[in-house]
Amino acid sequence: xxxxxxxxxxxxxxxxxxxxxxxxxxxxxxxxxxxxxxxxxxxxxxxxxxxxxxxxxxxxxxxxxxxxxxxxxxxxxxxxxxxxxxxxxxxxxxxxxxxxxxxxxxxxxxxxxxxxxxxxxxxxxxxxxxxxxxxxxxxxxxxxxxxxxxxxxxxxxxxxxxxxxxxxxxxxxxxxxxxxxxxxxxxxxxxxxxxxxxxxxxxxxxxxxxxxxxxxxxxxxxxxxxxxxxxxxxxxxxxxxxxxxxxxxxxxxxxxxxxxxxxxxxxxxxxxxxxxxxxxxxxxxxxxxxxxxxxxxxxxxxxxxxxxxxxxxxxxxxxxxxxxxxxxxxxxxxxxxxxxxxxxxxxxxxxxxxxxxxxxxxxxxxxxxxxxxxxxxxxxxxxxxx
Numbered sequence: 001x002x003x004x005x006x007x008x009x010x011x012x013x014x015x016x017x018x019x020x021x022x023x024x025x026x027x028x029x030x031x032x033x034x035x036x037x038x039x040x041x042x043x044x045x046x047x048x049x050x051x052x053x054x055x056x057x058x059x060x061x062x063x064x065x066x067x068x069x070x071x072x073x074x075x076x077x078x079x080x081x082x083x084x085x086x087x088x089x090x091x092x093x094x095x096x097x098x099x100x101x102x103x104x105x106x107x108x109x110x111x112x113x114x115x116x117x118x119x120x121x122x123x124x125x126x127x128x129x130x131x132x133x134x135x136x137x138x139x140x141x142x143x144x145x146x147x148x149x150x151x152x153x154x155x156x157x158x159x160x161x162x163x164x165x166x167x168x169x170x171x172x173x174x175x176x177x178x179x180x181x182x183x184x185x186x187x188x189x190x191x192x193x194x195x196x197x198x199x200x201x202x203x204x205x206x207x208x209x210x211x212x213x214x215x216x217x218x219x220x221x222x223x224x225x226x227x228x229x230x231x232x233x234x235x236x237x238x239x240x241x242x243x244x245x246x247x248x249x250x251x252x253x254x255x256x257x258x259x260x261x262x263x264x265x266x267x268x269x270x271x272x273x274x275x276x277x278x279x280x281x282x283x284x285x286x287x288x289x290x291x292x293x294x295x296x297x298x299x300x301x302x303x304x305x306x307x308x309x310x311x312x313x314x315x316x317x318x319x320x321x322x323x324x325x326x327x328x329x330x331x332x333x334x335x336x337x338x339x340x341x342x343x344x345x346x347x348x349x350x351x352x353x354x355x356x357x358x359x360x361x362x363x364x365x366x367x368x369x370x371x372x373x374x375x376x377x378x379x380x381x382x383x384x385x386x
Contacts, residue, residue, distance in 0.1 A: 069095065071138035072375035073129060075170065077105030077148040077207025077238050078344065079286065080122055082129045083372040084136045087380025092188070092373060095136055099286075100125045101340025104158075105148030105208050109239050114152045119161060126165045140379045143170040144371070146178050148208050178371060179204070179211040179230035185373030186282050187217040201278035201359070204370060205287045205351050207238035207344070210265075214273050231272040233265040237287050237341075237348030245347055248328050255324055258347065262354045270358075281361040284370040286341055287348025292366040293336035294319045301336040307368040313356045316364065320349040 067088030074081045080102045084095040102121040104114060133141055143162060149155045149172050162170045173181070182204040190197070198216040215228030244250075244258040269275060283292075289306050295315040298305065323331060323346045332342045341348075356364065 068140065068380050069136065069138050070376050070379035071133040071136065071141040072372050072379065073126075073141070073143035073166075073170075074372050074375065075102075075104060075122065075143065075145040075149070077108070077146070077209075077236055078103055078340070079207070080104070080125050080129075081372055082132065083376055084133060084138055085373075085376045085380075087376055092376055092380070096132060097372075098129070098132070101338065103207075103238070103340070105151075105238050107242070108148050108151050108208065109242050112152065113154050114148065114158055119158060122158070123161045123165060126162065130166055141166070141168060142375055142379055143168060144178070144181070144375060145170045145172045146206060146209070146371075150174075151208065174232075176230050176232065178209075179213040179232060180228060181374030181378065182211055182284060182371040183213040183215060183228050183230070183374070184377055185370045185375075186284055186367045187215075188373065188377060189369065190217040190282075197280040197365075199278050200280050200282050201275055201361075202282045202284065203288075203352075203355055204284040205348050206236045206285055208236040209233060209239075210235050210351060212269050212273055212275065214275060214278050229273045231269055233268055235262050235265045235351055237344040237351065240347035240351065241344045245324075249325055250346060255350070258350055259354060262351055263358065266354060266358045275359050278359075281356065281359070281364045283352060283364040283366050285348075286338065287345060288352055288364065288366055289368060290336060290338070290341060290345055291316060291319050291323075291349050291352060292364075294322075294334060299335045301338075303368050306366055309366045310363045311366060312363050313361060316349070316353050316356055320346075320353040323349050 067086050069084065069086050072083045072085070078101060080100050082096065082098040084097075086093045086095060102118065102125055104118050104122050106115050106118045108114060143166060145155075145158070145162075149158055149170075152158070155172065159169060159172075162168070179202075183200075183202045186202045186204075187198075187200055190200070199214055200217065202211075202213045202215075204211040204213075209232050211230065211232045213228050213230040240258050240261065244254050244261065247254060250258075289303075290301075292306050292309050292311045293301055295311045295318075296305065296309060328342055331337060331345060332339070337345065352364065355361070
């Protein structure tokens with residue numbers, strides 16, 4: 001999950017109609033571009049994050065018959081992300097990778113419902129994504145939704161809006177399914193003929209939940225799944241912040257309460273999956289990549305340098321202590337900090353720190369590839385199996 005906020009997406013080409021719409025996704029004319037999400041202090045307006053490869057709007061191009069252009073959309077508690085990729089011949093090549101903070105899970109831990117303004121922000125970004133997917137000419141599209149929609153009483157309204165905009169029903173993943181896809185996306189590049197550093201513990205620190213998966217590196221494209229043991233627990237950067245970290249900066253008793261909450265969840269993890277068998281900890285998502293960027297003393301977010309960086313437990317502890325001791329304004333001034341992560345990064349860093357302390361990992365291998373890549377791989381495999 002990348003966190004920089006470079007200038008907005010370039011304007012579309014003059015003739016988007018030349019790009020045929022994939023099945024189930026409205027044409028650009030039917031999906032107007034984002035008019036902007038409502039702004040509020042509790043949940044910042046979306047901020048687009050194009051990948052470095054996105055120098056221009058995507059356009060359908062000739063592709064080998066064994067290569068499929070697919071689109072994966074992941075809606076989490078904090079962010080809404082899109083990956084358009086070409087999959088085939090054992091490779092996954094990015095066409096567009098986007099991330100926007102929509103904070104769909106705003107207040108869900110307290111109210112049990114998706115807030116109207118959070119639904120509006122999410123819908124606005126989905127309209128933009130529908131436009132991008134149609135112009136890219138993706139042949140297969142899949143959207144998954146995770147923690148916030150699992151918890152919400154009014155998730156049917158979310159499903160209705162997605163169907164209206166994208167023409168498809170989002171798959172609301174179970175925690176285990178989410179974990180499997182995250183593991184596949186994170187480890188596909190790590191499998192080597194001469195062996196690897198597995199078994200791996202892949203931990204995906206989200207806004208509302210964190211997934212833990214233990215297994216060997218996924219072998220792709222031979223199979224879309226690999227034997228893993230997984231569990232999802234309800235600790236995430238948004239949930240911990242809304243539940244405990246209220247002061248600016250968080251007070252000592254608030255941090256202690258968050259630690260107790262996280263440690264109780266890690267007790268459940270330890271009883272459910274063989275964490276101690278893992279040789280390598282792989283950390284996913286924006287909390288982990290942001291901590292890594294700070295530990296690496298980057299002046300600006302650089303996904304290429306962060307991907308597969310190794311960060312020591314001592315550096316994670318140091319960065320976590322600094323973040324929890326800073327005011328919101330101080331955190332916002334950090335060059336690598338995404339505006340939508342300023343208020344929740346302390347909670348996310350604390351989760352990573354407690355994981356490493358509890359299970360004795362001396363370092364974390366940071367990955368920019370995660371559930372989005374797992375979804376794309378699964379779509380590509382479905383295409384090759386036809």
